[in-house]
Amino acid sequence: MAIHALIFDVFGTLLDWHGGVAREASRLLAPVRPDIDGGAFARAWRDRYQPAMEPVRRGERAWTDLDTLHAEGLDGVLAQFGVEGLTPEIKRELVLAWHRLDAWPEVPAALTRLRGGFLLAPCSNAHVRLAIAHARRNALPWDAILGAEFARDYKPKPAVYLRAAEALGLPPGEVMMVAAHTSDLVAAAGCGLATAHIARPDENGPGTGEAAPAAPVDVAASDLADLARRLGC
Amino acid sequence: MAIHALIFDVFGTLLDWHGGVAREASRLLAPVRPDIDGGAFARAWRDRYQPAMEPVRRGERAWTDLDTLHAEGLDGVLAQFGVEGLTPEIKRELVLAWHRLDAWPEVPAALTRLRGGFLLAPCSNAHVRLAIAHARRNALPWDAILGAEFARDYKPKPAVYLRAAEALGLPPGEVMMVAAHTSDLVAAAGCGLATAHIARPDENGPGTGEAAPAAPVDVAASDLADLARRLGC
CATH class of the missing domain: 3.40.50.1000 (HAD superfamily/HAD-like)
Known part of the structure; x- marks a missing residue:
């Protein structure tokens, strides 16, 4: 070679990614839901990652970056964990967990x-x-x-x-x-x-x-x- | 702001770019044409740069990188200076002047x-x-x-x-x-x-x-x- x-x-x-998103999710969700396990939250979010890219791969959706796909997936994960009432700022910070x-x-x-x-x-x-x-x-x-x-x-x-x-x-x-x-x-x-x-x-x-x-x-x-x-x- | x-x-x-291409051109052309001024050679080559990009800008030519455009322009510059008989290896080295x-x-x-x-x-x-x-x-x-x-x-x-x-x-x-x-x-x-x-x-x-x-x-x-x-x- x-x-x-x-x-x-x-x-x-x-x-x-698992440790980082778990850490940030635990920190950001603690004020409203200290009972949520950050690791479980991270894994549930990651599970939505492959299907979210499929429409782009199939050419049915124009190029869309992961911040956008993560933000779209977040609402589903929050519903799955029964989390309500997060501010847009906290949701934005959660998306930025993937940057940290x-x-x-x-x-x-x-x-x-x-x-x-x-x-x-x-x-x-x-x-x-x-x-x-x-x-x-x-x-x-x-x-x-x-x-x-x-x-x-x-x-x-x-x-x-x-x-x-x-x-x-x-x-x-x-x-x-x-x-x-x-x-x-x-x-x-x-x-x-x-x-x-x-x-x-x-x-x-x-x-x-x-x-x-x-x-x-x-x-x-x-x-x-x-x-x-x-x-x- | x-x-x-x-x-x-x-x-x-x-x-x-001027000093670098002049230096490399003088070095590479010295064995065959020590009389050529590297700076003049560099400027003549650069003069072919804007027109070479035009077909790409107009959408008439698919994306083509500068190594390719420089190589295409080189033949014209060599003709302009009356340089003949360079090996493909020396021509390749001349194109790489733009990398150095x-x-x-x-x-x-x-x-x-x-x-x-x-x-x-x-x-x-x-x-x-x-x-x-x-x-x-x-x-x-x-x-x-x-x-x-x-x-x-x-x-x-x-x-x-x-x-x-x-x-x-x-x-x-x-x-x-x-x-x-x-x-x-x-x-x-x-x-x-x-x-x-x-x-x-x-x-x-x-x-x-x-x-x-x-x-x-x-x-x-x-x-x-x-x-x-x-x-x-």
Whole structure:
């Protein structure tokens, strides 16, 4: 393999979305509903994420960013938990919970090592402004912000992976997709990209994530520091 | 003004395209034509830049990046200077001259200061890979790479400015376009952006650049450090 760039899934692979949204939900809901479990709230919200992107993927809805989809999903989650009477300001703060996610501990240093050998960009369903918030909060040393908004479509549509490779000036086979989710890697491999799996067995609670890839990949790593070692950085 | 992001023209405003291309052209042409003046060669090449983008702007040609347009223009410049028999490798190296441009001396430190107060992105006609090369060479601390390739059109088309503001999650009036060329700023202002002019009176030789804006702007600065001071960074 002659890999010159790495592109990354973000939610779960690099960032602890579950812990971050749980923390912010607990904090923001405490004044009205201290009984709600932030983790359960985060998981219920995340469950609405894949279906919300479907109309965009099918071309039935124009490009719509995750802040908008999260805001639309929030009303359903609040109804599900029986929460009433939140101000628009609190709802807005809840949507911004997705901007306030922390990286898994090894990620910033491992990315900095990887940057010595590869071009680096997120290839996430996060829009540019959301990716900037993640990068600034966690000092992620991106060369560019690629992914859904750049292609104006959502993974796993091929355009998202292929436009990222094109922007990096590389054929797909010289770009490696890095993700903690086999489905993302299978889609990338279908576009000709190399693939690396990152184990996140406890992505949203013990035993909830993938400890190993469920399909063939080029590299299977225990975390991002392990990937950096395997790639010689 | 409540400005939250600055977007930048790059060629001439932040980078010395003339000096960089002249240096590389002199070096690469020396074995076959040591008599050619690198600066004259650079200016002749740059003269082909605006017309080359026109078919894309008019929608007659699909998105085509500057490496391709530079390569196409190079053959004409070589003919103009009577240069024959260059290998494809040398021609490729000449195109890469545009990747090897140095920033004006005050730029990296001034951008680092500005990053404390604003989101920062290039809004250039350079494509993503070219912008990455500029950023890595000069340690430009971008939050994202926006501009022509993101919009798949060339400035001064409105979409390039408006898509940049959209990606930053801001209304145009909260984004300031920074450029050394009045025409770029007039186009940005027409889209509702705030504007800052940077004086580069010697952009491609003494007295060749704009010492002052030729139309009203929100801020006129003597260089990027001066802009940082004026914006309180």
